[in-house]
Amino acid sequence: MTQASSILAAFAAALGGFIALSLAMDRHHEDAFGRGRSPGRWRRPLQGAGSALLLLSLAACLAAQGAVIGWVLWFGALTAAALCTVLVAGYAAKHAAAIGVAAASLAMPCLALALLR
Numbered sequence: 498m499t500q501a502s503s504i505l506a507a508f509a510a511a512l513g514g515f516i517a518l519s520l521a522m523d524r525h526h527e528d529a530f531g532r533g534r535s536p537g538r539w540r541r542p543l544q545g546a547g548s549a550l551l552l553l554s555l556a557a558c559l560a561a562q563g564a565v566i567g568w569v570l571w572f573g574a575l576t577a578a579a580l581c582t583v584l585v586a587g588y589a590a591k592h593a594a595a596i597g598v599a600a601a602s603l604a605m606p607c608l609a610l611a612l613l614r
Contacts, residue, residue: 514550
């Protein structure tokens, strides 16, 4: 896996993770799916998926760059993904779920290649 694809995989997984975690919150869930709706029974699965995607992002960074540089790369990917999540939540809340699914779907093949090599 090239460095560019590992960075893309880490960013996409982190973005999907942050969006999943944000949709597990009442405020952001209501913004995305309408007032009066809460995540309800989807709260725990969204939290689990978000945490798993963030851990997979870390694993991709560590696999691509090693233990020292991998952590720095991961913090950079988290920073960029958090900024994008804030922008999505603020300006495109209705599309947050679709963006999160697209990001996670993009990350999965790249992560599989990174972790299996």
